[in-house]
Amino acid sequence: MADLPASHRLRIGRLSEPNRVCLITTNTHERIRPFSDFHLGRLVVWQFRLAQYQGLVNSLAWVIMPDHFHWIFELKKGSLADLMCQVKSKSTRTVNGASGRNGRLWQESFHDRALRKEDDLIKMARYVVANPLRAGLVERIGDYPLWDAIWL
Incomplete structure (x- = not known):
């Protein structure tokens, strides 16, 4: 880590603290839209659930959009970088295998x-799960199949 800028090292350390609540957003490579297929999106959901089962996170809310996801969780153990590497690599293998595609x-x-504990997490979760509505994918949030939040 000696070759990383100091601000980057601080950011990694801050977010990798146990019990830190994080909002993660990541996009697909070249903004391809594999998760327009509900079944492929469920493979990413499985990775979120696996991370929780392994005790790495406590998932609070998430939405899988056609070309990205948003995930709010409390980091329980390990580093944020390792968690994201695991979720991305495992979901890549399963999505590529299920869809017959290859590559990134x-x-x-x-x-x-x-996110600070005193932040309004419910408000942030509502914002996250309302993404499909704002994107015009559905007329009601409940009509979109790839989201969840613990408060509902």
């Missing part, structure tokens, strides 16, 4: 935002 599925990077 995700952009290399992801956008992260640390």
Whole structure:
């Protein structure tokens, strides 16, 4: 890590703290739209659930859009970078295998935002799960199949 800029090292350390609540957004490579297929989107959901089952996160809310996802979780153990590497690599293998495609599925990077406990997490979760509505994919949030939040 000695070759990373100091601001980058601080950001990694801050977000990798146990019990830190994070909002992650990541896009597909070249904004391809594989998750227009509900079944392929469910393969990403499986990776979110696997990370929770393994005790890495406590998932709070998520939405899988046709070409990206938003995920709010509390990091329980491990690093954010390792978690995202695991989710992206495993979902790439399963999505590519199920769809007969090959190559990259995700952009290399992801956008992260640390959320304070006192932030209105329910408000942020509502914003996240309302993405399909704002994108014009559905007329009601409940009509979109690839989202969840613990508060509902």
